[in-house]
Amino acid sequence: MKLLKTLTAIAVTTLASGFAQAQDKPAELKIGITTFTSGAASVFGVPAKAAAELLIEEMNAKGGIGGVKVAATYIDEGIGGDKLLSEYRRLVQEQGVRTMLSAISSGNCNIVAPVAEDLKVLNVMWDCGTEKVLEEKRYKYVVRTQANATTEMVATVLYLLKTKPNFSTIAVVNQDYAWGRDSWEIFLNTLKALKPDVKVVAEMFPKLGASDFSTEISRLQALRPDVVLNTSWGGDLDTFVRQAAQRGLFTQGATMVLPLAESSLERLGATLPEGVIVGGRGDHYFLHPETKDEPAHKDFVAKFRAKTGSYPIYPTYHMAQALVGLKTGYESAIKANGGKWPSSEQVAEAMRKMEFKAYGRTVTMREDGQGLEAQLLGTTKRVAQYPFAVMDKMMLVPADLVTTPVGQKSPAWVKTIKADLLNSDRLKTYDFK
Amino acid sequence: MNASLFALALMDGVSYAALLFLVALGLTLIFGVMRILNIAHGSLYAWGGYFAATLGMGIAKFGLSPMLGLPALFVAAIVIGVFLATVLEFALLRHILDKDPILQLLVTFAAFMVLEDLQRMIWGVQPVFVSDVVTQLGTLSVAGVTYTRYQLLLLPTVAVLAFLGLRWFLGGTALGRQITAVTHHREVATAMGVNTGRVTWLTIAVGGALGALGGALASPTTSFTPGIGAEMMVLSFAVVATGGLGQIGGAALAALMIGLTRSFAVYLMPEVEVLVPYLIMVGVLLVRPEGLFSTAAARRI
Numbered sequence: 001m002k003l004l005k006t007l008t009a010i011a012v013t014t015l016a017s018g019f020a021q022a023q024d025k026p027a028e029l030k031i032g033i034t035t036f037t038s039g040a041a042s043v044f045g046v047p048a049k050a051a052a053e054l055l056i057e058e059m060n061a062k063g064g065i066g067g068v069k070v071a072a073t074y075i076d077e078g079i080g081g082d083k084l085l086s087e088y089r090r091l092v093q094e095q096g097v098r099t100m101l102s103a104i105s106s107g108n109c110n111i112v113a114p115v116a117e118d119l120k121v122l123n124v125m126w127d128c129g130t131e132k133v134l135e136e137k138r139y140k141y142v143v144r145t146q147a148n149a150t151t152e153m154v155a156t157v158l159y160l161l162k163t164k165p166n167f168s169t170i171a172v173v174n175q176d177y178a179w180g181r182d183s184w185e186i187f188l189n190t191l192k193a194l195k196p197d198v199k200v201v202a203e204m205f206p207k208l209g210a211s212d213f214s215t216e217i218s219r220l221q222a223l224r225p226d227v228v229l230n231t232s233w234g235g236d237l238d239t240f241v242r243q244a245a246q247r248g249l250f251t252q253g254a255t256m257v258l259p260l261a262e263s264s265l266e267r268l269g270a271t272l273p274e275g276v277i278v279g280g281r282g283d284h285y286f287l288h289p290e291t292k293d294e295p296a297h298k299d300f301v302a303k304f305r306a307k308t309g310s311y312p313i314y315p316t317y318h319m320a321q322a323l324v325g326l327k328t329g330y331e332s333a334i335k336a337n338g339g340k341w342p343s344s345e346q347v348a349e350a351m352r353k354m355e356f357k358a359y360g361r362t363v364t365m366r367e368d369g370q371g372l373e374a375q376l377l378g379t380t381k382r383v384a385q386y387p388f389a390v391m392d393k394m395m396l397v398p399a400d401l402v403t404t405p406v407g408q409k410s411p412a413w414v415k416t417i418k419a420d421l422l423n424s425d426r427l428k429t430y431d432f433k
Numbered sequence: 434m435n436a437s438l439f440a441l442a443l444m445d446g447v448s449y450a451a452l453l454f455l456v457a458l459g460l461t462l463i464f465g466v467m468r469i470l471n472i473a474h475g476s477l478y479a480w481g482g483y484f485a486a487t488l489g490m491g492i493a494k495f496g497l498s499p500m501l502g503l504p505a506l507f508v509a510a511i512v513i514g515v516f517l518a519t520v521l522e523f524a525l526l527r528h529i530l531d532k533d534p535i536l537q538l539l540v541t542f543a544a545f546m547v548l549e550d551l552q553r554m555i556w557g558v559q560p561v562f563v564s565d566v567v568t569q570l571g572t573l574s575v576a577g578v579t580y581t582r583y584q585l586l587l588l589p590t591v592a593v594l595a596f597l598g599l600r601w602f603l604g605g606t607a608l609g610r611q612i613t614a615v616t617h618h619r620e621v622a623t624a625m626g627v628n629t630g631r632v633t634w635l636t637i638a639v640g641g642a643l644g645a646l647g648g649a650l651a652s653p654t655t656s657f658t659p660g661i662g663a664e665m666m667v668l669s670f671a672v673v674a675t676g677g678l679g680q681i682g683g684a685a686l687a688a689l690m691i692g693l694t695r696s697f698a699v700y701l702m703p704e705v706e707v708l709v710p711y712l713i714m715v716g717v718l719l720v721r722p723e724g725l726f727s728t729a730a731a732r733r734i
Contacts, residue, residue: 039660042558176707204699207707209664211655212452214584215445215699221578222438235560235658243654246567248579267560310559 025341028071029064031326032091033126034102034112038078040209043234044104044263044315048127049074050308051316052101055300055323065330066341077103081111088112092119098344099124101322104315106130106149106178113142122344124351126322127315129179129281131186131410134370141344143351143369145325146318147399149179150410152281153186153231154402154417155375156259159395160227160277161194161422163379164255167226169201173216173240175232176205183231183259190414194422201225206236213240217247225254233260238267245271259377263313265388272389276380283360283376284317289394289430290361297359320358325371328356361396368406372399381432392432401426437576442696444575448584450692451592452647456665457672457684458595459514459643465616465679466636469526470534472541474644475666476548477517481645482652482661483556485509489563489652502566506653510646517548518641522634545662553659560656567653581654588650595643596685603681612636616679671710675717677724686725687713 033052036045052072060069073095075087084103091097100123102112109128114137116123123142125133131148170191174180184203191198201223204216220228228249230240237260244250250273258264262280265272286292286301300320304312329351333342336350348369355364364372378391401424404413460474488505491497525544529537570582603609614622615632623629647665648657655661672691676683691710698706705712717725 037558038553040658042553042659043560046558202703204703205706206699209658209660211651211661211664212449214448214580214654215442215696218441218445218578218580219700222441222576235656235661238560238562238656239654242562242564242656246564246572246581246654248572271564 025066025068027068029068029099029330030071030073030095030097031099031101032073032075032088032097034075034077034084034088034100034104034108036078036104037074037076040234040236041104042078044127044313045077047308047310047313048104048315048319051304051312051319052323054303054307055320058303059323059327065327066334068341073097075102077105077108081108084108085111085115088115089119092121098122099326099347101126101319101326103128106133106182109133113137113139116141120344122348122351124322124326127318130182131404132182134368135404135409139369141348143325143329143348143365143371145321145351145356145363145365145371147282147373147375147403148370149183150186150414151373151375151399151403152259152279153183154190154414155397156257156277156279156377157187157190157194158397158402158422158427159279159377160191160255160257162395162427163277163393164227167255168197169199169223169225170227170229171200171202171204171220171223171225172229173204173206173213173220173232174230175208175210175236177208180205180208180231184229186410186414187229187231189411190417193415193417194419208236210236211239213243214247216240217244217249220244220249220254221247221252224252227255227257229257229259231259233263237261237264241268242271245273250276260314261380262391263315265380265390266311266313267388269388270382272380274380274382274389276389277377278380278389278391279375279377280314282314282317282321283374283396284314284321284358285376285378285391286311287390287432288360288376289433290396291359294359300359317359321356321360321363321371321373324358325351325354325356325363325365328354364399366406370403370406372403374399375402378432383432390432394430394432396428396430398426438700440576441578442700443693444580444585445699446693446696447689448588448692449696450688451588452651453668453672453692454592454685454688455595455650456644456647457669457676457688458599458681459640459647460669461673461676461679461681461684462599462643463637463640464673466612466633467526467530468534469529469537469541470670470678471521471526471640472538472666473521473544473548474640474669475662475664476545476552477514477641477644477662478648478651478665478669479552479657479662480513480517480548481510481648482655482657483552483561483648484513484645485649485652486561486563486657487556489565493563493565499565499569502569506566506649507646510649511642514642514645515638517645518637519634521641522637526637527630527633545666549659549662552662556657558659560658562652562656564653583653591646591650595646596681599639599681608632608635668710671714673724675714675724677721677726680724680726683724683726687717 036042104127106128125144129149131150257277259279261278291297333346333350361374375397378394380389381392404410567583611627672687676687695709
């Protein structure tokens with residue numbers, strides 16, 4: 001009995017001292033960042049990591065977060081879910097990291113979110129799109145500083161219907177994995193709600209990482225649908241666009257909708273023709289119609305180009321949002337805590353009640369941890385200033401119009417979308433200037 | 434499905450099978466002679482593609498004649514294939530010939546990972562492609578569907594030539610017969626005076642060049658990204674296993690089966706497209722565990 005008492009006393013003391021320690025300003029704020037540095041998704045992960053290094057360095061030069069310098073450790077998401085999780089736990093439990101930025105892959109977000117909750121670690125989901133993670137469970141420690149798949153897909157449908165109201169057939173060529181399947185489901189349900197007479201003529205799901213789409217392209221040429229949707233990314237998207245261009249699919253009159261092609265524009269160079277609908281999973285673009293002349297944004301584009309040789313693409317902007325969001329969250333939590341260093345819980349709470357702005361429009365965070373980020377879509381155009389296609393006829397869709405309300409679930413909500421949404425005066429359009 | 438769609442599926446299937454066959458041919462050739470399943474073969478595919486793209490970019494950058502684009506693909510394949518295969522053979526493969534198959538698999542897998550990392554260091558992670566060759570050769574229209582000549586004519590031609598050439602080489606030349614002899618029994622061949630070391634190196638070089646050629650010929654239509662070697666490795670292994678390890682004719686037939694079934698699947702049942710190679714492999718191996726073209730193996734005591 002005495003032993004038990006002693007043990008309890010020790011436990012209480014340790015707990016209390018641990019708690020007190022959390023309130024003291026640490027020597028540095030350790031954060032863990034998971035990103036793809038191997039595998040096909042490193043087309044996103046590597047530029048995002050470069051952006052993180054750049055931005056953290058800058059942040060630290062200006063005093064860090066609340067006067068504390070940020071020190072980041074990176075984990076490769078390419079090692080697979082199980083290994084990622086053990087690396088994640090190792091960082092938290094052995095190195096005392098209490099703030100994680102994770103992840104790019106929706107699969108990985110689904111894996112880390114419950115673990116973060118369990119370990120009481122603040123987890124900022126910085127790039128993954130799956131709407132399910134925050135809709136199916138309420139988390140205390142998990143937030144997302146950008147839009148989700150529903151916001152992205154509903155905005156894409158809106159843009160398509162605004163620019164091409166009259167079409168009757170659609171075909172889809174998406175990657176055969178969670179994102180390819182889920183994005184099509186949301187897109188189709190939204191489209192059916194707004195335009196019930198649309199006919200789906202082909203649903204094709206080639207393998208993730210497929211190197212050959214010639215059969216899919218032949219079939220599209222034989223079917224001649226009015227609209228072709230392809231939500232793929234990276235090498236898959238590049239390959240599809242190239243093979244489609246080589247075989248004249250773009251000149252057959254179908255409207256191509258490529259919601260992630262902002263991240264491929266520079267690489268595709270002259271291959272991507274005019275008149276293709278492209279998006280970038282949010283409102284961030286180095287030629288963002290509202291923020292391209294803001295000094296901070298121009299500075300970021302210049303520094304990123306100097307560091308990597310390329311223009312920033314959406315994952316780098318998502319990284320910027322996560323870091324600015326984290327800083328804003330910490331600083332507002334410090335304020336709320338009377339100037340004292342906050343616990344992860346306090347930061348997580350503050351991050352649900354804040355607004356922050358990186359290089360796009362202001363992002364508003366919701367009580368369920370979901371960020372409301374506007375969506376930017378456009379139609380490709382060739383101009384003399386750039387050796388690759390730029391976005392023209394751009395439209396900014398405010399996120400609150402196209403995001404499932406708190407407490408509701410996307411599959412049911414998108415079916416209730418009404419056609420008068422298309423007439424909203426909050427859909428702003430911009431031409432390339 | 435009408436006749437014209439049938440024809441379309443047939444053409445797509447053949448051109449896909451052509452590339453698959455080239456890579457699988459290299460893999461099966463090396464296995465035939467060394468009895469090693471060379472996982473690093475996937476890297477040869479990737480390196481061949483990346484190197485061909487580099488040459489293609491070089492041609493564009495230095496303003497050389499675009500006519501050089503097509504020969505450059507073959508040059509890239511031979512240079513990188515022979516070079517890497519030679520390094521692999523002298524540094525690794527010849528030292529593990531007598532080892533346990535599991536160990537051989539692990540060693541070549543390790544080599545694959547090393548090569549994959551080196552490839553990332555050299556070419557980075559952004560997708561790489563150079564497609565001038567395809568544009569030059571132009572397109573042709575079949576039943577209202579546009580095809581590239583490159584894909585419809587060039588790829589199958591190269592595959593058929595590689596198949597016939599290799600058959601002739603193995604059956605009709607002294608060196609080729611030595612390779613066949615080593616395939617049958619290494620020790621007996623050595624006893625008969627065949628220089629097995631040289632024959633082995635030659636096979637690996639040819640096999641490596643074929644793998645790299647698959648990559649080089651894919652590079653004008655496919656974006657090369659990290660991980661592409663692993664994809665091709667798995668697929669070409671499915672071809673080789675279906676055809677029978679070490680069987681050239683088997684690899685050709687299996688590649689055709691997989692290519693055609695896959696393209697018909699895209700038209701008829703897109704859902705199963707991804708599964709097709711493996712369904713075929715399982716189906717064949719259930720009936721013929723040694724693969725399509727297996728020969729009766731003499732029992733060694």
